[in-house]
Amino acid sequence: xxxxxxxxxxxxxxxxxxxxxxxxxxxxxxxxxxxxxxxxxxxxxxxxxxxxxxxxxxxxxxxxxxxxxxxxxxxxxxxxxxxxxxxxxxxxxxxxxxxxxxxxxxxxxxxxxxxxxxxxxxxxxxxxxxxxxxxxxxxxxxxxxxxxxxxxxxxxxxxxxxxxxxxxxxxxxxxxxxxxxxxxxxxxxxxxxxxxxxxxxxxxxxxxxxxxxxxxxxxxxxxxxxxxxxxxxxxxxxxxxxxxxxxxxxxxxxxxxxxxxxxxxxxxxxxxxxxxxxxxxxxxxxxxxxxxxxxxxxxxxxxxxxxxxxxxxxxxxxxxxxxxxxxxxxxxxxxxxxxxxxxxxxxxx
Amino acid sequence: xxxxxxxxxxxxxxxxxxxxxxxxxxxxxxxxxxxxxxxxxxxxxxxxxxxxxxxxxxxxxxxxxxxxxxxxxxxxxxxxxxxxxxxxxxxxxxxxxxxxxxxxxxxxxxxxxxxxxxxxxxxxxxxxxxxxxxxxxxxxxxxxxxxxxxxxxxxxxxxxxxxxxxxxxxxxxxxxxxxxxxxxxxxxxxxxxxxxxxxxxxxxxxxxxxxxxxxxxxxxxxxxxxxxxxxxxxxxxxxxxxxxxxxxxxxxxxxxxxxxxxxxxxxxxxxxxxxxxxxxxxxxxxxxxxxxxxxxxxxxxxxxxxxxxxxxxxxxxxxxxxxxxxxxxxxxxxxxxxxxxxxxxxxxx
DNA sequence: TAGAGCCTGGACAACGTTGTCAGATGCGCG
DNA sequence: CGCGCATCTGACAACGTTGTCCAGGCTCTA
Numbered sequence: 001x002x003x004x005x006x007x008x009x010x011x012x013x014x015x016x017x018x019x020x021x022x023x024x025x026x027x028x029x030x031x032x033x034x035x036x037x038x039x040x041x042x043x044x045x046x047x048x049x050x051x052x053x054x055x056x057x058x059x060x061x062x063x064x065x066x067x068x069x070x071x072x073x074x075x076x077x078x079x080x081x082x083x084x085x086x087x088x089x090x091x092x093x094x095x096x097x098x099x100x101x102x103x104x105x106x107x108x109x110x111x112x113x114x115x116x117x118x119x120x121x122x123x124x125x126x127x128x129x130x131x132x133x134x135x136x137x138x139x140x141x142x143x144x145x146x147x148x149x150x151x152x153x154x155x156x157x158x159x160x161x162x163x164x165x166x167x168x169x170x171x172x173x174x175x176x177x178x179x180x181x182x183x184x185x186x187x188x189x190x191x192x193x194x195x196x197x198x199x200x201x202x203x204x205x206x207x208x209x210x211x212x213x214x215x216x217x218x219x220x221x222x223x224x225x226x227x228x229x230x231x232x233x234x235x236x237x238x239x240x241x242x243x244x245x246x247x248x249x250x251x252x253x254x255x256x257x258x259x260x261x262x263x264x265x266x267x268x269x270x271x272x273x274x275x276x277x278x279x280x281x282x283x284x285x286x287x288x289x290x291x292x293x294x295x296x297x298x299x300x301x302x303x304x305x306x307x308x309x310x311x312x313x314x315x316x317x318x319x320x321x322x323x324x325x326x327x328x329x330x331x332x333x334x335x336x337x338x339x340x341x342x343x344x345x346x347x348x349x
Numbered sequence: 350x351x352x353x354x355x356x357x358x359x360x361x362x363x364x365x366x367x368x369x370x371x372x373x374x375x376x377x378x379x380x381x382x383x384x385x386x387x388x389x390x391x392x393x394x395x396x397x398x399x400x401x402x403x404x405x406x407x408x409x410x411x412x413x414x415x416x417x418x419x420x421x422x423x424x425x426x427x428x429x430x431x432x433x434x435x436x437x438x439x440x441x442x443x444x445x446x447x448x449x450x451x452x453x454x455x456x457x458x459x460x461x462x463x464x465x466x467x468x469x470x471x472x473x474x475x476x477x478x479x480x481x482x483x484x485x486x487x488x489x490x491x492x493x494x495x496x497x498x499x500x501x502x503x504x505x506x507x508x509x510x511x512x513x514x515x516x517x518x519x520x521x522x523x524x525x526x527x528x529x530x531x532x533x534x535x536x537x538x539x540x541x542x543x544x545x546x547x548x549x550x551x552x553x554x555x556x557x558x559x560x561x562x563x564x565x566x567x568x569x570x571x572x573x574x575x576x577x578x579x580x581x582x583x584x585x586x587x588x589x590x591x592x593x594x595x596x597x598x599x600x601x602x603x604x605x606x607x608x609x610x611x612x613x614x615x616x617x618x619x620x621x622x623x624x625x626x627x628x629x630x631x632x633x634x635x636x637x638x639x640x641x642x643x644x645x646x647x648x649x650x651x652x653x654x655x656x657x658x659x660x661x662x663x664x665x666x667x668x669x670x671x672x673x674x675x676x677x678x679x680x681x682x683x684x685x686x687x688x689x690x691x692x693x694x695x696x697x698x
Numbered sequence: 699t700a701g702a703g704c705c706t707g708g709a710c711a712a713c714g715t716t717g718t719c720a721g722a723t724g725c726g727c728g
Numbered sequence: 729c730g731c732g733c734a735t736c737t738g739a740c741a742a743c744g745t746t747g748t749c750c751a752g753g754c755t756c757t758a
Contacts, residue, residue, distance in 0.1 A: 019504045021714055032738035037716060045736055062500025067480040068426070069714035071417040072743050079460075079481075088446040088656075090439055090639070097437040100463055109477060111428075111460045114449055128458060131416040132428075151411025155368045268640065275643055290439070291617065291640050294624055307437075370744055381708035386746060394706060418744035421713050 020061040029057035040065055071133060079103075080136040080158075080317065081129030082112035083122055091264055091287055091306050092140070095162070098310030099138055106318050108135065119143025130157055136317045138162055138310075144205065146171070158320035162313040164207035165330070172320070174313040174331045176304035178208050178286075181335030182215025183222075185284040185302040186260050188337060190223045193347050194258040194282060196231065198249040200242055200270060201262025203235040212262050212286055231256055242269040250277065257347035258282035264289050271299065282345040284337075293340055300343025303336045369410040378406035389414055420482060428452075429485040429507075429666065430478030431461035432471055440613055440636060440655050441489070444511070447659030448487055455667050457484065468492025479506055485666040487511055487659075493554065495520070507669035511662040513556040514679070521669070523662040523680045525653040527557050527635075530684030531564025532571075534633040534651040535609050537686060539572045542696050543607040543631060545580065547598040549591055549619065550611025552584040561611050561635055580605055591618040599630065606696035607631035613638050620648065631694040633686075642689055649692025652685045 022036040029036070031050060038046050039054040046054075057063070071077045082099050084092045100110045111129060115122035122142040126149065129137060136158035139146075144167035153159050153171065161173040189197050199216045202209035213234065220227050230252070233245035246269070249256045259274075259281060261267040267285030274281050288303035312331060320326065371385040378385070380399060387395050388403040395403075406412070420426045431448050433441045449459045460478060464471035471491040475498060478486060485507035488495075493516035502508050502520065510522040538546050548565045551558035562583065569576050579601070582594035595618070598605045608623075608630060610616040616634030623630050637652035661680060669675065 023714080026738095033714095034716080034738055034740095035736085038737090041716085047736070050736085062503070064476065064480050064500070066421070066482060066714055068417050068420040068482055069743085070716075072415070072421055072714080072745085073716045075743085077417070086446060087436065087449065088443040090442065093439065093442045094437040097435060097463060100436065109460060109462065109481070111458060113458065114446060127413065131413050132458070133415060133417055151413070154411065271640070271643060289640070291620070291638070291644065294620060295640065295643055296645055372744080375708095382744095383708055383746080384706085387707090390746085396706070399706085415744055418713085419746075421715085421744080422746045424713085 019066075020063045021066070022063070024061055025054065025057045025063050028061060029053045076135055077133050078107055079109040079111055079132075079134050080138065080314075081126070081132075081134040082110055082138045082140075083115055083125050083129070084112060084140040085117050085142060086114050087112065089265075090290065093306075095140075095306040095310035098307040099314045102311055102314035102318065115140075115142040117142050119145075123148050127152075135321055136160070138313050138317060139166070140164065141166060141207075143167065144207075158317045158325075160313045160317045160320070162309055170328050172313075172316050172328050172331075174309055174316065174333070175208075176309065177332050177335050178211035179215040179218070181302040181304065181337075182212035182260065182262075182286060183219045184215075184335070184337050185286065185300075185343070186216050186219035187222070188300070188339070188343055189258045189260065189282055189284055190219060190225070192258075192282065192344055195223075195225050195347070196228075196254060196256045196258075197225075198231045198233070198246075198256035198259040199262065200233045200236050200245050200249075200259060200266050202237065202266075209234070209262055216260055236262075236266055239265075239269045242266050243273055246270050246273040250279070250281065256281070258284070258343075258345075261285040263287050267299065267301070271295065280345050280348045282343055282347070284343040288338065292338075295342075297342045297345065298340025300337070300339045300341065303338050305333060305336075308333055368415070369412045370415070371412070373410055374403065374406045374412050377410060378402045425484055426482050427456055428458040428460055428481075428483050429487065429663075430475070430481075430483040431459055431487045431489075432464055432474050432478070433461060433489045434466050434491060435463050436461065438614075439639065442655075444489075444655040444659035447656040448663045451660055451663035451667065464489075464491040466491050468494075472497055476501075484670055485509070487662050487666060488515070489513065490515060490556075492516065493556075507666045507674075509662045509666045509669070511658055519677050521662075521665050521677050521680075523658055523665065523682070524557075525658065526681050526684050527560035528564040528567070530651040530653065530686075531561035531609065531611075531635060532568045533564075533684070533686050534635065534649075534692070535565050535568035536571065537649070537688070537692055538607045538609065538631055538633055539568060539574070541607075541631065541693055544572075544574050544696070545577075545603060545605045545607070546574075547580045547582070547595075547605035547608040548611065549582045549585050549594050549598075549608060549615050551586065551615075558583070558611055565609055585611075585615055588614075588618045591615050592622055595619050595622040599626065599628070605630070607633070607692075607694075610634040612636050616648070616650070620644065629694050629697045631692055631696070633692040637687065641687075644691075646691045646694065647689025649686070649688045649690065652687050654682060654685075657682055 022033055026033045026036045036054055039051050080103050082096060096112055103110045113125040115125060119142050126139060130152045139161050141161055141164045146166045146169045150169060159171050161171055163175055165173045201213055204210040204213060236242040236245050259270055261270050264287035267289060285299060285301045288301045292299035292301060371382055375382045375385045384395060385403055388400050429452050431445060445461055452459045462474040464474060468491050479501045488510050490510055490513045495515045495518045499518060508520050510520055512524055514522045550561055553559040553562060585591040585594050608619055610619050613636035616638060634648060634650045637650045641648035641650060
């Protein structure tokens with residue numbers, strides 16, 4: 001059979017991207033195209049002898065099924081997309097990993113992309129994933145208008161939002177109890193005698209930031225403490241601004257005696273600032289941070305379970321895929337106050 | 350034109366996955382199929398008026414190009430794959446993000462998967478990515494035999510290994526100077542008067558672990574210090590084993606006065622153990638860790654630049670794609686010793 | 699006004715796979 | 729020995745897109 005192997009033997013100058021196809025395998029094995037397909041997919045109705053010949057041809061040619069063609073034919077891609085803010089952020093790593101594990105359990109691959117907190121980039125990414133026909137989409141919103149996803153959802157792309165709710169559309173969302181967690185954290189400080197408590201957080205246009213701020217206000221109000229503007233810093237997006245905000249709160253005639261920080265990045269920066277201060281200032285941070293227990297004092301935090309967020313969202317997504325669309329739901333996961341010392345410091349008035 | 354919109358208007362019961370195609374758009378806009386393709390791809394040769402009609406139809410139907418079909422036709426997917434150990438590990442987050450940024454700059458998406466340090470899963474993942482016809486592959490090896498990738502590489506899949514070299518095949522690799530970094534770190538301890546220095550690292554079958562161990566031995570030998578078996582713990586894969594290893598080294602008649610740790614996970618565990626000890630033990634760790642500067646004492650580390658590893662690898666990959674295959678290269682990035690206190694403690698003999 | 703040349707638009711095949719369906723082969727039984 | 733049935737195999741169309749190529753209409757010039 002000199003010419004059944006023609007193509008493989010004469011890869012023209014090893015030209016780029018010339019891969020064997022099922023047709024080539026069929027030719028080499030001396031069987032029909034569909035028989036190869038059957039073998040590759042483990043479908044019944046192939047005699048052991050034929051199967052062996054096909055397997056040998058596959059081996060010899062280094063054939064690998066082209067999933068693009070398969071997807072085109074079958075409709076499903078067995079892959080889901082994840083749009084998050086920044087993979088380098090220690091909060092999103094575990095979340096992404098959890099989504100991946102659930103996907104894997106369902107035989108799907110995860111494609112993820114970082115929006116860098118840019119709504120435009122979020123949309124661009126999400127739509128690129130849809131163009132690749134992911135079966136589902138897990139989105140950590142950067143923007144606040146997700147109507148651009150409506151055609152996709154209508155077309156059957158399962159969609160779940162995590163960490164922050166979708167904007168202007170009705171969709172599944174899984175989030176932490178940001179409001180309650182922040183309220184508890186601030187109440188904890190109040191219970192330890194603080195009254196002048198600072199809040200440093202992200203821009204309130206971000207849902208989580210707004211909710212945590214709301215929790216702060218609620219705790220203060222519950223305790224009958226009027227909040228002064230000078231105690232609050234919103235939109236602290238980079239370390240320099242956080243640093244300045246903290247330093248301002250800690251100076252002046254009536255400095256704050258405790259600070260509540262709105263996310264892990266802010267917390268880390270504030271820890272640095274406090275380490276430089278001679279005074280002891282209490283601190284409770286939203287989000288747990290690694291090694292928080294080894295610092296002096298240990299850092300008291302309101303911890304959310306990033307992995308649980310991811311897992312819950314992914315499971316919800318596959319439920320959508322398995323049983324068709326159901327009414328959108330809002331799932332809220334509890335937070336946990338972990339006391340380690342910094343939140344139990346008394347006011348240093 | 351009642352029946353040009355037939356399909357869109359009568360989505361049969363909104364059946365799953367029924368999406369408009371270019372054909373539908375063409376029908377609705379009253380133009381030919383190829384004209385729609387031209388508009389979608391921004392190709393020239395369409396009058397403004399026609400283009401407007403097509404755009405309107407696209408908008409109205411919520412059309413989104415099916416990239417699977419596009420890939421099938423064009424051969425390139427504009428996506429690359431990344432196989433790493435665990436996204437939740439703070440070392441890989443920034444690496445992955447760096448790869449993503451380079452990919453984005455080249456208009457490509459990143460698909461990544463975690464091998465969980467399991468060679469079989471690594472292979473499964475890498476081949477799944479190849480079946481999806483990624484243009485290139487960045488692999489952080491878990492296994493030590495990558496011949497399974499030979500057909501893929503021959504077929505034109507650009508491949509770069511990171512952090513550890515490929516096994517049994519000749520391919521591009523980007524790594525840190527693990528040997529030199531470890532040697533420098535240990536030499537640093539020796540320079541501060543230590544002679545009984547412990548080493549706790551991963552299983553030596555992992556290339557980085559073996560290299561760092563080699564660096565440790567070299568530094569000791571350079572200083573004329575014979576290494577005792579009791580000072581070395583390999584295969585410390587989980588916190589319990591690390592803890593036990595550290596405790597053993599620190600007990601007995603002639604305990605080590607300093608420890609060199611082989612990666613960030615080990616370092617963190619050892620820090621915990623040392624925090625419980627009354628004695629002061631010097632410590633230098635491989636890999637930087639967050640907040641290392643705020644601990645008492647600050648943790649001296651041999652830092653590698655995860656982002657630079659990822660960036661370099663991805664750039665190398667796209668060079669392969671742009672200019673065809675070139676001779677495989679081995680790129681080694683320097684490490685940096687960051688002194689913060691723990692590595693400068695004198696021996697507490 | 700006719701011819702040449704340009705520009706726009708569309709018909710058609712092909713990419714590699716899978717679902718459908720019908721044909722071929724072999725077997726057992728009457 | 730012949731028929732029916734079960735089992736195995738392969739031809740063909742279709743998935744949605746893009747590249748090729750040609751047709752038709754337009755403008756411009758001689």
